[in-house]
Amino acid sequence: MNNPLDHLESLVAEAVANTEAAVSADELRLAEPLLIGKRSPFVNLQKTLGGLEPEERKSAGAKLQEARRRVEEVFAARLAVLEAAEKSARYEADRLVLGDVVPSRVQLPLSAGHPGVVALTQQSLEDVFVGMGFTVAEGPEIETDWYNFEALNIPPAHPARGMWDTFYLDLGEPETVLLRTHTSPTQIHLMEAAVTAGTLPIHAVMPGRCFRRDTPDARHLAAFHQIEGLVVDRGITFADLAGVIETFTKAYFGPDIASRLRPAYFPFTEPSAEFEITCTICRGAGCRTCSHTGWIELGGCGMVDPAVFSAVGINPDEYSGFAFGFGIDRCAQMRHQIADMRALTDNDIRFLRQFS
Ligand code: PHE
Secondary structure (H helix, E strand, C coil): CCCCCCCHHHHHHHHHHHHHHCCCHHHHHHHHHHHCCCCCHHHHHHHHHHHCCHHHHHHHHHHHHHHHHHHHHHHHHHHHHHHHHHHHHHHHHHCCCCCCCCCCCCCCCCCCCCCCHHHHHHHHHHHHHHHCCCEECCCCCEEEHHHHCHHHCCCCCCHHHHHCCCCECCCCCCCCEEECCCCHHHHHHHHHHHHHHCCCCEEEEEEEEEECCCCCECCECCEEEEEEEEEEECCCCHHHHHHHHHHHHHHHHCCCCCEEEEEEEECCEEEEEEEEEECCCCCCCCCCCCCCCCEEEEEEEEEECHHHHHHHCCCCCCCEEEEEEEEHHHHHHHHCCCCCHHHHHCCCHHHHCCCC
């Protein structure tokens, strides 16, 4: 009987030739069963070895394995070559060359971004105040207890601290470094700087981001924006404050929106007032947004407390001043009749693109 392996070398040569003839990795992978896999001559031959004597079967099996391994090696090498060539062809095709980047003649449905409604509101508030003779200054969002509270006449453990639910940072001694709860600490920075530089008087507004541990609702956000105002000069009275608030309200909201001041308490102003305007959602009739009062609180104001002047080294017998602080987000809400302030942080593009 013929040895089943008589033609082994020509089978190997044939498989090698077929392997090397493959022109794509896919083609080669498809041919794998025929060349070295289940349907290859090597597997078929394996089955015929059963008829041989044990000794012969052993050496024939080894030869067969070795022959198949040689084809496998060629197969793996060829596959690697084809895959590498295809990969670099793909990269080459993807490469941008000079001239690929040309202005599109197709009008794509893309538009550039634009400042959000809060930033736009801040800009127009600044414009109004600059028009009234104020300068614009900014202060840090991370403050020490001294700037946010103590220098503003709010001693440690003072019950008034309850007015500002504070986010403290895990820095230094406990409860010494915090996210500012209002823009009033910027007043302190400004007064200190003016005292050092000898540049009193001050007529400035100070916009910026503030943070409070509040649960967001229709009128509140935990991260919100205020604009602070500070005037320090000789002979400043409450009438100057009331005049600035009224002028601002008409200039920004229009002649049909009224403002009113209601007695209030702030540790850093005396006397103090709350500054309210007609609710623009219901025009004063009462709605969910204004809790059915017809008025919306914008912020607080008052005459700078002499204790604050003392903290920064300004002589309260020589200078007087007023300060105010109110919500920029609240202004945006009233100006654009946004019933729920949380829309400002939802990032819903249908909302955002209404303001540009
Ligand atoms: N800082 C106060 C607040 O956020 C508002 C305020 C500013 C009151 C200036 C008086 C003077 O609650």
